[in-house]
Amino acid sequence: xxxxxxxxxxxxxxxxxVWAQRLWPWVLGAGVVVVMPVIFTSxxxxxxxxxxxxxxxxxxxxxxxxxxxxxxSFGHAVYFGLGAYTAMHVLRYIQATGFGLPIELIPLxxxxxxxxxxxxxxxxxxxxxxxxxxxxxxxxxxxxxASAHIFTGFFGGxxxxxxxxxxxxxxxxxDYGPGIAVYYLVMVWTLLAAVAMYLLRQTPLGWMAxxxxxxxxxxxFVGYSPQMVRFFQFALAATFAGLAGGLYVLxxxxxxxxxxxxxxxxxxxxxxxxxxxxxxxGPVLGAILVVFLEGELSDITDAWLLYxxxxxxxxxxxxxxxxxxxxxxxxxxxxxxxxxGSLGPRLYGVASxxxxxxxxxxxxxxxxxxxxxxNPAEPMALFIFEVTVTGPMPWAVALTVAVAGLxxxxxxxxxxxxxxxxxxxx
Numbered sequence: 001x002x003x004x005x006x007x008x009x010x011x012x013x014x015x016x017x018v019w020a021q022r023l024w025p026w027v028l029g030a031g032v033v034v035v036m037p038v039i040f041t042s043x044x045x046x047x048x049x050x051x052x053x054x055x056x057x058x059x060x061x062x063x064x065x066x067x068x069x070x071x072x073s074f075g076h077a078v079y080f081g082l083g084a085y086t087a088m089h090v091l092r093y094i095q096a097t098g099f100g101l102p103i104e105l106i107p108l109x110x111x112x113x114x115x116x117x118x119x120x121x122x123x124x125x126x127x128x129x130x131x132x133x134x135x136x137x138x139x140x141x142x143x144x145x146a147s148a149h150i151f152t153g154f155f156g157g158x159x160x161x162x163x164x165x166x167x168x169x170x171x172x173x174x175d176y177g178p179g180i181a182v183y184y185l186v187m188v189w190t191l192l193a194a195v196a197m198y199l200l201r202q203t204p205l206g207w208m209a210x211x212x213x214x215x216x217x218x219x220x221f222v223g224y225s226p227q228m229v230r231f232f233q234f235a236l237a238a239t240f241a242g243l244a245g246g247l248y249v250l251x252x253x254x255x256x257x258x259x260x261x262x263x264x265x266x267x268x269x270x271x272x273x274x275x276x277x278x279x280x281x282g283p284v285l286g287a288i289l290v291v292f293l294e295g296e297l298s299d300i301t302d303a304w305l306l307y308x309x310x311x312x313x314x315x316x317x318x319x320x321x322x323x324x325x326x327x328x329x330x331x332x333x334x335x336x337x338x339x340x341g342s343l344g345p346r347l348y349g350v351a352s353x354x355x356x357x358x359x360x361x362x363x364x365x366x367x368x369x370x371x372x373x374x375n376p377a378e379p380m381a382l383f384i385f386e387v388t389v390t391g392p393m394p395w396a397v398a399l400t401v402a403v404a405g406l407x408x409x410x411x412x413x414x415x416x417x418x419x420x421x422x423x424x425x426x
Contacts, residue, residue: 025281026195033187037180046179050251052291053183053190054244059271059283060197061240066269067277068206069233070213071126072134075141076241076268081260082117082144083110083242085155087249091163103168103176107189107246114242115235122234127227129216141265148257160256163249176250186247193240198280200236209233267294270308274315276322285324303368342420349413352405358383359402366394 036049058080065071087110094100101109125136148155155161166177174181200206208229211219216226249255258264267290275286290308297304319326333339339346362382366389369380379386387394 026191029194030191033184033191037183043179046183047251048291048295050179050183050186051295052288053186054247054251055268055271055287055291056190056284057193057247058241058244058268059275059287060194060280061237061244062268062272063277063280063283064197064200064209064233064237064240066272067279067283068201068213069209069230071129071230071234072137073265074134074138074262074269075144075265076137076237077260077262077264078121078141078144079114079118079238079241080245080248080264080268081255081257083114083245084249084255084259085161085245086110086113086242087246088161088163088255089154091165091168091249092161095164095167100168102171103165103250104171104185106168106250107243110246110249111239111243114245115239117242118235118238122231122238126230126234129226129230133230141260141262145257145261148260155257156255158257160254163253165250165253182250186251189243189247193243194284197240201280205229205232270312274312274323276324276326278321278325279328282322282324286322289323301365301368302372303364306364338421342417345413345417345420349409349417352408352413354405356402356405356409359398359400359405362398363395363402366398 037046040046040049058076061079062073062076065073065076087106090100090109091106121140125133125140128136149157165182166175170176174185176182176185208219208224211224212226212229219226219229245255245259248259271286271290272283273286274289275284276282293308294304297307301307315322321329365382366380366387370376370389373380377388377390379388382394389395
């Protein structure tokens with residue numbers, strides 16, 4: 001059989017393999033969505049997972065700007081928040097009149113609001129890229145946040161706006177009072193939005209956005225307007241951010257000025273970058289991680305914002321491809337056989353870094369207790385121990401553990417790993 005005949009014969013099988021490779025992440029994601037509420041049944045866990053769905057859409061919309069188009073925005077929460085406010089007004093109108101959209105379609109109101117404001121602000125901000133765009137986005141964000149305290153008729157002032165998701169009718173006769181019903185509604189919209197954004201990456205606009213990100217002069221030379229490409233990407237990203245805002249309203253039934261503020265913009269930047277802006281699924285992982293840590297760490301320690309900052313700095317310095325990028329890189333290295341003979345040094349390196357992290361966490365927690373507690377001499381719980389931070393011994397032990405773990409990694413584990421990998425790799 002000649003080469004042409006072999007290709008024809010292998011065509012259906014090759015096509016099926018390609019489709020299987022493309023579809024399995026989505027099938028896996030849908031399965032996880034269905035199974036998770038069966039495993040984690042508490043109302044807190046259900047609400048936390050609903051917030052993860054909202055943040056996934058929000059982070060993927062931000063990745064359309066930063067990852068796909070190279071636009072660093074410090075005000076992406078504007079479109080999330082304005083979409084949420086608009087959806088809340090529609091929800092309150094339905095409460096007052098009894099007429100309006102079914103609840104399943106209210107997130108589309110947020111999407112349309114995001115598109116509307118994205119067109120308005122994008123027509124100005126996308127004329128330039130780089131630092132100029134970042135500063136314009138920062139200015140727009142601060143302007144809208146300040147407006148939330150001025151135009152109280154729309155924004156509701158400091159108290160914000162409240163709504164009741166059980167009042168609107170349902171297309172399917174579902175009662176959305178229980179959190180589990182809202183969870184599945186959010187996840188359906190999350191999957192639909194994620195698929196839509198993934199498909200947009202495969203369009204000519206998506207490819208040209210990458211070209212404008214990498215070399216705008218060359219894109220302009222072949223006949224495309226970098227400004228128009230940035231504008232269309234910006235408007236689409238704002239649309240999906242507004243959709244996330246509409247979902248947020250259904251989950252929390254309240255919207256305040258914080259949804260358009262810098263903290264919200266910073267959170268989505270952290271989610272996208274920590275997960276990895278170089279891949280589609282990186283922001284998904286980052287959104288899940290950030291929401292989980294924000295919910296759990298804030299209950300455990302007062303220093304949770306500091307840990308977020310440290311995590312971001314470490315990712316920027318040592319893993320600019322993000323956590324998902326590192327995992328993908330290591331997975332392909334394992335498949336290629338690069339792990340052969342290096343498993344021991346890898347485990348040793350991870351263990352030494354964990355020891356160093358334990359020491360650093362101990363120092364941070366003791367410092368927070370010493371400087372922020374009304375009575376620093378009162379004993380504090382630290383891991384499985386109870387310590388008094390006014391004495392020198394706990395500080396000496398914590399610093400020794402941190403230095404020993406870091407010294408073991410730098411002086412021993414990393415050289416071992418390099419020798420095991422033939423002097424290269426990570």
